[in-house]
Amino acid sequence: METPPPKPKRRVRYSGRNPRRFEDKYKELNPQKYPETLEKVLASGKTPAGTHRPICVAEVLQVLRPCPGELAVDATLGYGGHAAELLKAISPGGKLIGLDSDPIELPKTEQRLRGLGFGPEFLTVVHSNFAGLPRVLASMEIPGVDMILADLGCSSMQFDNPARGFSYKLEGPLDLRMNPNKGQPAFAWLSGLDQQDLEEVLQDNADEPHARLLSETIVRAHSQKPLTTTSELARVVKTAMQSLPLQRRESEDSGPLKRVFQALRIAVNEEFTALEMFLRFLPGCLKPGGRAAILTFHSGEDRRVKKAFQAGHREGVYSEIAEEVIRPTTEEIHGNPRASSAKLRWAIRAGQACLVLLFAIFAVK
Numbered sequence: 001m002e003t004p005p006p007k008p009k010r011r012v013r014y015s016g017r018n019p020r021r022f023e024d025k026y027k028e029l030n031p032q033k034y035p036e037t038l039e040k041v042l043a044s045g046k047t048p049a050g051t052h053r054p055i056c057v058a059e060v061l062q063v064l065r066p067c068p069g070e071l072a073v074d075a076t077l078g079y080g081g082h083a084a085e086l087l088k089a090i091s092p093g094g095k096l097i098g099l100d101s102d103p104i105e106l107p108k109t110e111q112r113l114r115g116l117g118f119g120p121e122f123l124t125v126v127h128s129n130f131a132g133l134p135r136v137l138a139s140m141e142i143p144g145v146d147m148i149l150a151d152l153g154c155s156s157m158q159f160d161n162p163a164r165g166f167s168y169k170l171e172g173p174l175d176l177r178m179n180p181n182k183g184q185p186a187f188a189w190l191s192g193l194d195q196q197d198l199e200e201v202l203q204d205n206a207d208e209p210h211a212r213l214l215s216e217t218i219v220r221a222h223s224q225k226p227l228t229t230t231s232e233l234a235r236v237v238k239t240a241m242q243s244l245p246l247q248r249r250e251s252e253d254s255g256p257l258k259r260v261f262q263a264l265r266i267a268v269n270e271e272f273t274a275l276e277m278f279l280r281f282l283p284g285c286l287k288p289g290g291r292a293a294i295l296t297f298h299s300g301e302d303r304r305v306k307k308a309f310q311a312g313h314r315e316g317v318y319s320e321i322a323e324e325v326i327r328p329t330t331e332e333i334h335g336n337p338r339a340s341s342a343k344l345r346w347a348i349r350a351g352q353a354c355l356v357l358l359f360a361i362f363a364v365k
């Protein structure tokens with residue numbers, strides 16, 4: 001008797017209408033169960049969960065001009081995409097120091113880069129806030145490096161992991177810390193604020209047009225019952241928006257949610273303080289002629305970088321700076337919508353001659 005042909009395997013279905021589990025929502029994390037998904041995710045312009053696609057790579061390499069044998073710093077190592085490209089460009093003989101404040105993703109990135117062949121002779125990984133870069137370099141007895149890259153904000157891995165609480169789209173604790181061993185989670189930080197404080201945070205960190213309304217609603221709701229999860233905060237924001245006229249509400253889409261989460265993230269991680277310190281120390285960490293490139297993702301970051309570079313240029317600390325911001329190409333934005341708000345600025349530290357002149361000017365004064 002002939003054996004019947006095997007029954008085709010049925011596709012594994014979600015148990016409910018709204019998949020809540022991380023591994024069900026992000027099927028590419030489970031290639032055994034969903035083999036064809038990774039390619040599909042990439043082709044649809046999305047970033048596979050647990051990874052990060054580096055932004056403006058060609059533009060970053062063009063402004064940093066890495067050469068074999070040079071010394072580079074990636075101040076925001078993330079998934080290591082930019083770092084891997086820089087490492088290739090500075091070898092043979094070059095070395096990269098990679099910093100990141102995230103103790104959860106950093107060891108995974110180090111392992112991945114080591115797996116690509118970048119051993120300790122090429123790559124040093126340091127768990128540090130980039131505001132501490134001068135200390136890191138001093139501990140290695142490095143007076144200055146040839147190039148420094150900072151790609152600000154969060155990585156996709158941080159956004160995609162519900163346990164980190166970065167995304168209003170995923171249920172998780174309202175935490176939002178890049179370094180969960182430091183500072184307070186967002187829900188605890190919220191408890192110390194009154195309405196005016198929160199209104200200022202929403203305005204300063206996210207240019208939130210509904211800062212008054214949102215701060216009033218959030219502070220009231222939090223005092224009645226602490227908002228400890230991402231979905232609780234998201235629900236309160238949505239409720240507040242319901243009180244606006246329909247037309248206004250519809251034109252907003254998910255804007256208020258994005259901006260509230262961004263504002264809280266910046267505050268909880270003290271991102272502007274760290275960036276301002278980094279910008280102050282940056283020229284001192286570069287060799288004369290050394291290059292810096294900074295990728296920003298919103299106006300508060302870009303404003304600070306632009307001002308610091310312009311002031312450094314006026315004072316002769318930088319010999320050249322970007323006149324205009326560099327934006328990702330339309331193709332890149334199409335392929336990776338997370339690149340859409342990126343802006344790249346660069347600066348070159350003044351050479352020896354300029355610095356001697358500067359010193360002479362100050363000495364005469």
Ligand SMILES: C[S@@+](CC[C@H](N)C(=O)[O-])C[C@H]1O[C@@H](n2cnc3c(N)ncnc32)[C@H](O)[C@@H]1O
Pocket residue numbers: 052053054055075076077078079080081082083099100101102105128129130131151152153154155156178274275
């Ligand atoms: C946009 S991701 C960088 C992605 C990276 N360029 C890549 O190619 O994968 C930003 C990273 O910077 C880190 N970060 C943010 N602020 C930081 C700070 N003040 N000091 C050090 N790392 C920081 C975050 O933890 C995150 O991993």
